[in-house]
Amino acid sequence: MTWNSVAVFARRPVTETKAGSPSGADSLAAASLSAQGQPLDSLVAIAEAFALPGPVIAITPLGQGNVNDTYQVSLRAPDGQADQLVLQRLNTQVFPQPELVMANILRLAEHVQGPAAAVVAGCRWEVPRAVALRDQPGRCWLELEGQFWRTLTFVAGCRPGERLEDRTQARELGRGLGTFHALISDLPVAELADTLEGFHITPRYLAQFERALRTTTVALTPQAAHCIAFIRDRQRFAGVLEDAKAAGLLPLRPIHGDPKLNNVMFDLATGEAIALIDLDTIKPGLVHYDIGDCLRSGCNRLGEETADWRSVHFDLELCEAILEGYISQAQGFLAAADYDYLYEAMRLIAFELGLRFFSDHLAGNHYFKTTHLGHNLQRALVQFRLTESIETQEGAIRAIVERLRLAA
Ligand code: GN1
Ligand code: MG
Numbered sequence: 001m002t003w004n005s006v007a008v009f010a011r012r013p014v015t016e017t018k019a020g021s022p023s024g025a026d027s028l029a030a031a032s033l034s035a036q037g038q039p040l041d042s043l044v045a046i047a048e049a050f051a052l053p054g055p056v057i058a059i060t061p062l063g064q065g066n067v068n069d070t071y072q073v074s075l076r077a078p079d080g081q082a083d084q085l086v087l088q089r090l091n092t093q094v095f096p097q098p099e100l101v102m103a104n105i106l107r108l109a110e111h112v113q114g115p116a117a118a119v120v121a122g123c124r125w126e127v128p129r130a131v132a133l134r135d136q137p138g139r140c141w142l143e144l145e146g147q148f149w150r151t152l153t154f155v156a157g158c159r160p161g162e163r164l165e166d167r168t169q170a171r172e173l174g175r176g177l178g179t180f181h182a183l184i185s186d187l188p189v190a191e192l193a194d195t196l197e198g199f200h201i202t203p204r205y206l207a208q209f210e211r212a213l214r215t216t217t218v219a220l221t222p223q224a225a226h227c228i229a230f231i232r233d234r235q236r237f238a239g240v241l242e243d244a245k246a247a248g249l250l251p252l253r254p255i256h257g258d259p260k261l262n263n264v265m266f267d268l269a270t271g272e273a274i275a276l277i278d279l280d281t282i283k284p285g286l287v288h289y290d291i292g293d294c295l296r297s298g299c300n301r302l303g304e305e306t307a308d309w310r311s312v313h314f315d316l317e318l319c320e321a322i323l324e325g326y327i328s329q330a331q332g333f334l335a336a337a338d339y340d341y342l343y344e345a346m347r348l349i350a351f352e353l354g355l356r357f358f359s360d361h362l363a364g365n366h367y368f369k370t371t372h373l374g375h376n377l378q379r380a381l382v383q384f385r386l387t388e389s390i391e392t393q394e395g396a397i398r399a400i401v402e403r404l405r406l407a408a
Contacts, residue, residue, distance in 0.1 A: 038069065038089075047073045047087050049142050050151040051134045054078055059087065063160070064262065066368045067091045068280070072154065084154035085131060089147055094367065095280060098148040100193035102141050104282045105130055105152075111187045120329075121179045124267065126275040128152040155275045157268050161261035164298055169271065170321035176264045176273025177256070177294045178329025181287055184254040185333045189284035192254055196281060199257060200289040202238040202352045206231070209355055212362035223377060227358045230384045234351055240344045241288055249337045250286050257281025259290045260297035260304075287334075288341055291326065292349025298322050299346075300386050304353075309381040314389035319346070320400045331408040339405040343397050347390045354383030 043059045054076040062072040069089040077083040090098045109129045117125040130140035131151040142149040164170045198204040209231060218224070244250045256263075258281045265275040299315045299322070302308060323342070327334070358380035360367045365376055390397065 038071075043071060043087065046142060046144065046149050047071075047085075047151065049133055049135075049149075050085075050087075050131045050140075051137070052085065052131075052151075053083055057082070062086065065278070067094050073151070084156065086128070086152045086154050087149065088152070089149055090280070092146075092148050095195060097193070097195060098141065098150075101195045101280050102130060102150060104192050104195060105279045106140070107187070107191055108184065108279060108282055112183045117179075117183055120182050121274070123270065123272045124274045125179065125183075126155045126158075126265070128155060128275070128277055128279060152279075155265050155277065158265040158274055159268060160277070161264050161266060161298075163301060163303065164261065164318050167317060167321040169266070170298060170318040171325035172266065172271060172273040173261060173264055173294065173298050174322035174325030174327075175329055176276060176325075177259050177290060178326040179273070180256055180259070180276045181253075181290070182329045182332065184282075187254045189252050189254055192283050195283050196257070199281060199283070200285060200349070200352065201242060202348060202355070203242055205352055205355050205359065206235060206238045209359040209362070212359045216362040218362055218364070223381060224358075224361075227354070227377070227380055227384060230387075231355055231358070234387075237348070237351070238355075241286055241341065241348055244337070244341055245286060250288065250341060251335075252284045253287055253333075254282065255285035255287060255290050257283060257285060257289065259294045261294070262297075264294075286345075287330075287338065288345035289349060291342060292345035292347075293353075294326070295319055295322055295346045296350040296353065296383070296386060300382070302382075304379060304382055306382060307378060309378060309385050312382050312385040312389065314346075314350075314386055314393060316393055316396055316400070319397065320404075323400060323404055327404050327408050334408070336405075339401055342401045343394060346397070347387060347394075350383050350387040350390060354380045354387060357383060 040059055044056050047056055047059065052073070052075055056073055056075050058074040059071050062070045068091050071087045073085045073087050075083050075085070090101065092098055095101050109127055112127050114125070117127070129152065131153065132138070132140050133142060140150060161169070161173060164173065213228065220228070241250065245252070256276055256279070258278055259276055263276055263278040264273050265277060266272065267274045297304065299318045300312055301315055302312050306312065357368065357376045361374070361376035361380060368376055368379070370376055
């Protein structure tokens with residue numbers, strides 16, 4: 001098959017699959033279309049453009065990403081053993097300069113070297129690495145018919161976080177994010193590109209919401225009216241982190257951008273957090289965006305996809321354990337002012353994600369993939385309920401932060 005003849009199907013809403021759980025119907029012979037709408041034979045050809053260590057055995061959808069399309073490529077290594085890689089089609093509507101995304105990923109890989117990282121982590125630590133093209137060893141992405149493909153190494157022997165079971169896992173989640181931040185805290189932000197302008201700048205999402213509200217054609221149901229009132233009540237709060245940044249209280253640092261629970265990998269044997277995956281949003285930012293994202297995903301035991309949004313609750317015990325784990329690794333670079341904004345960070349990032357989901361609902365679901373009508377509205381209701389739960393526990397959360405600050 002030549003490149004020109006490779007048919008690449010348009011994006012479709014993803015069918016949700018569990019990360020790393022290939023099913024019986026995965027064989028290339030058995031299925032002609034992947035769950036993400038891509039013909040499998042073209043996926044094999046795309047995967048084979050990269051310098052794979054052996055022939056492809058199977059390609060299956062991977063993970064639950066809301067933005068990119070992700071596949072697990074299984075292959076046979078030269079020693080006969082099975083091996084895996086991750087193949088992704090980047091959503092270039094979200095990332096208009098994907099080559100800068102790759103530059104950041106390469107910069108990270110260069111900065112974080114395995115053995116030194118394991119010392120900081122106190123255990124095995126892995127960084128997914130970009131794989132070069134077979135015919136162009138200096139290049140690690142493929143542009144094909146307007147689509148952008150890349151292949152990354154697969155972190156084996158671990159699983160992504162799904163639901164936190166107990167304090168030990170919660171502590172590991174926080175320790176994982178703290179380790180990642182500690183490893184990149186000396187990477188100059190000027191060496192990272194801003195690949196997604198406005199990402200986590202809440203006032204900009206507020207402006208997008210106002211625009212979406214003016215032009216929406218979606219029915220404003222009582223639930224939507226609730227969301228609108230909820231946002232209006234918190235408008236003044238939206239600038240809290242940006243104001244602190246502008247006042248010089250919070251510095252720009254390299255961040256992950258999306259360290260939600262299922263982007264942290266836990267070692268199957270030891271339960272330790274050993275990697276952060278999904279490196280597309282590594283860029284300059286506030287560590288508070290990451291801490292907020294980690295907490296809003298980890299402390300919501302029902303998960304962000306629950307339909308039972310009324311029962312969503314922010315779990316204080318998990319919050320304490322996540323922060324403990326985080327601070328155990330981050331105390332070396334956290335300044336006093338950083339602690340002052342931890343409560344605001346968790347409240348803001350839950351609110352911000354609700355705002356983003358709701359605006360996308362109003363605008364016709366062009367940003368986040370959806371699987372059913374009203375999906376983004378449901379997701380927004382979950383995040384807003386979580387925000388409320390954080391707000392009602394403000395005193396207790398601030399007390400936890402204070403105790404940990406004094407102990408650090
Ligand atoms: C998106 O695609 P995914 O699932 O890794 C989004 C994050 C949100 C997340 C919510 C680039 O991440 O900001 O927190 O959905 N990524 C981007 O699940 O917008
Ligand atoms: Mg992501």
